[in-house]
Amino acid sequence: xxxxxxxxNPLFKRIRAAIREHEEEIVIxxxxxxxxxxxxxxxxxxxxNRDVEFSSELFEALSETRSPQDVIGLFARPRGDxxxxxxxxxxxxxxxxxxxxxxxxxxxxxxxxxxxxxxxxLLAGCADAFGPKAVRASVGAILSVPVAEITVPQLIASxxxxxxxxxxxxxxxxxxxxxxxxxxxxxxGVSDELARAARKLAIATSGRVESLNVGASAAILLxxxxxxxx
Amino acid sequence: xxxxxxxxNPLFKRIRAAIREHEEEIVIxxxxxxxxxxxxxxxxxxxxNRDVEFSSELFEALSETRSPQDVIGLFARPRGDxxxxxxxxxxxxxxxxxxxxxxxxxxxxxxxxxxxxxxxxLLAGCADAFGPKAVRASVGAILSVPVAEITVPQLIASxxxxxxxxxxxxxxxxxxxxxxxxxxxxxxGVSDELARAARKLAIATSGRVESLNVGASAAILLxxxxxxxx
Numbered sequence: 001x002x003x004x005x006x007x008x009n010p011l012f013k014r015i016r017a018a019i020r021e022h023e024e025e026i027v028i029x030x031x032x033x034x035x036x037x038x039x040x041x042x043x044x045x046x047x048x049n050r051d052v053e054f055s056s057e058l059f060e061a062l063s064e065t066r067s068p069q070d071v072i073g074l075f076a077r078p079r080g081d082x083x084x085x086x087x088x089x090x091x092x093x094x095x096x097x098x099x100x101x102x103x104x105x106x107x108x109x110x111x112x113x114x115x116x117x118x119x120x121x122l123l124a125g126c127a128d129a130f131g132p133k134a135v136r137a138s139v140g141a142i143l144s145v146p147v148a149e150i151t152v153p154q155l156i157a158s159x160x161x162x163x164x165x166x167x168x169x170x171x172x173x174x175x176x177x178x179x180x181x182x183x184x185x186x187x188x189g190v191s192d193e194l195a196r197a198a199r200k201l202a203i204a205t206s207g208r209v210e211s212l213n214v215g216a217s218a219a220i221l222l223x224x225x226x227x228x229x230x
Numbered sequence: 231x232x233x234x235x236x237x238x239n240p241l242f243k244r245i246r247a248a249i250r251e252h253e254e255e256i257v258i259x260x261x262x263x264x265x266x267x268x269x270x271x272x273x274x275x276x277x278x279n280r281d282v283e284f285s286s287e288l289f290e291a292l293s294e295t296r297s298p299q300d301v302i303g304l305f306a307r308p309r310g311d312x313x314x315x316x317x318x319x320x321x322x323x324x325x326x327x328x329x330x331x332x333x334x335x336x337x338x339x340x341x342x343x344x345x346x347x348x349x350x351x352l353l354a355g356c357a358d359a360f361g362p363k364a365v366r367a368s369v370g371a372i373l374s375v376p377v378a379e380i381t382v383p384q385l386i387a388s389x390x391x392x393x394x395x396x397x398x399x400x401x402x403x404x405x406x407x408x409x410x411x412x413x414x415x416x417x418x419g420v421s422d423e424l425a426r427a428a429r430k431l432a433i434a435t436s437g438r439v440e441s442l443n444v445g446a447s448a449a450i451l452l453x454x455x456x457x458x459x460x
Contacts, residue, residue, distance in 0.1 A: 107443065107446070110439055110442075110443070110446075111442075111446060113436065113438040113439050114435040114436060114438065114439045114442055114446075115435060115436060116436040116438070139439065139440075140439070141438070141439055144438060203453060204453075204456065204457055204460060205344040205345060205453075205456070206343065206344060206345060206346040206456070208343040208344065208346070208371070208374060209340055209343050209344045209369065209370070209371055210369075212340075212341075212344055212449070213337065213340070213445075215443075215445070215446065215449075216337070216340075216341060216344075216445065216446070216449035217449075219442070219445075219446035219447075219449040219450050220449050220450055220453040220454075223433060223434075223435075223450040223454075224450075224453075224454070226434060226435070226436070227434055230434060
């Protein structure tokens with residue numbers, strides 16, 4: 001087999017589009033992560049190795065990381081089912097509203113796996129959980145956590161109790177099951193429509209900081225919910 | 231006053247050294263952060279504004295961020311007192327062992343403020359809490375949280391009970407006071423000598439992830455300790 005060196009190569013262009021847009025196809029980087037994805041039942045569309053299928057230079061042109069991996073896998077984008085996530089009344093689900101940082105989205109996907117949440121629902125204004133940065137921050141959890149997009153009206157219509165973090169909320173434990181924990185952006189919190197529909201919960205803090213990072217808030221509440229459930 | 235444009239200017243070189251080395255002097259970036267530092271009683275050695283003291287080009291040469299701030303303050307590096315941190319038996323202290331990522335160190339400084347820990351003790355192999363990335367990640371908390379370096383023998387000799395997170399630890403609540411919570415690096419945990427001297431605590435997880443991010447672990451345990459204390 002001839003090593004591909006041209007940026008006009010259709011597979012190169014397809015992988016580059018998956019890295020940039022991750023609409024229909026997504027990329028997993030690194031030999032262990034690609035092997036894990038296949039072990040989880042994901043079927044690769046293509047697996048390319050540096051200096052084998054693609055020249056080293058072409059490979060570098062794809063990688064977003066400073067220390068690029070030697071293997072890239074191209075996969076169909078998984079489509080989580082919001083109704084199935086909301087149907088799991090034995091645990092809680094997580095919804096994110098305007099969480100723009102892909103590192104935070106990936107961190108919360110990882111926490112959803114660590115604390116057995118039903119899945120992660122993405123409302124408007126969130127970073128995509130299947131972009132390369134979010135996938136890396138999930139440290140493999142994106143393979144096992146259902147992720148689906150949803151709108152505020154759909155979420156409210158589900159009739160699953162909504163719990164939103166808010167500085168003026170009640171200082172209560174999070175629910176252990178049959179609820180959606182909603183996290184907003186660090187700056188502006190959850191949207192007004194959601195805030196009106198949700199019970200508001202505050203994490204007790206000293207007041208010496210204005211807010212917690214959304215990943216820290218999610219860690220605290222998901223761990224507590226898991227501890228109350230198990 | 232004449233705007234400085236030369237990279238040979240002594241103040242420019244001094245600020246650049248503080249950004250790179252943060253040994254004796256450190257830098258705080260942004261008008262609000264500099265004002266907050268002064269409000270906290272920090273005395274600036276110098277405050278430079280873009281296009282006033284320093285030309286815009288010289289200013290850009292200093293900034294580590296993509297969207298540089300318009301004000302940089304130069305301050306003497308605060309020296310936290312490890313003995314004073316360990317002497318606070320009414321709350322817990324945090325010790326970090328080999329936490330290399332400055333974002334994680336800054337995040338944990340922020341959590342120490344949020345949950346009223348006595349301070350943060352840095353063991354060998356940690357990123358400096360006073361480097362620009364850690365300062366930014368602390369979101370102002372570096373101004374109010376005592377931070378000091380310490381060695382493992384000093385920490386053990388303090389006779390304050392040590393609690394280290396470990397996958398094989400007991401699934402117990404963290405202490406609410408009179409203890410040091412020790413967090414190791416995500417990959418290798420705390421050092422052997424510390425692990426032998428500490429009681430080991432595990433955060434209950436589903437087992438679907440190999441580990442939690444050290445910032446997530448700290449958020450969960452500091453929040454729980456604070457809830458038990460207040």
